[in-house]
Amino acid sequence: xxxxxxxxxxxxxxxxxxxxxxxxxxxxxxxxxxxxxxxxxxxxxxxxxxxxxxxxxxxxxxxxxxx
Numbered sequence: 541x542x543x544x545x546x547x548x549x550x551x552x553x554x555x556x557x558x559x560x561x562x563x564x565x566x567x568x569x570x571x572x573x574x575x576x577x578x579x580x581x582x583x584x585x586x587x588x589x590x591x592x593x594x595x596x597x598x599x600x601x602x603x604x605x606x607x
Contacts, residue, residue, distance in 0.1 A: 589596060
């Protein structure tokens with residue numbers, strides 16, 4: 541692999557002003573953005589299973605002999 545000296549990047553005044561303008565626009569967008577308010581109520585396992593289509597297996601209780 542060939543080694544070469546680092547490339548220099550020259551910034552012009554126009555580039556800096558364009559960057560500052562873009563930065564300000566992004567900050568304005570972030571301030572004006574308000575996330576939607578969703579109801580975040582805890583869901584029961586039954587509701588979750590119904591939503592994803594999961595049918596849990598039924599548990600069979602063993603018979604106990606009390607003699």
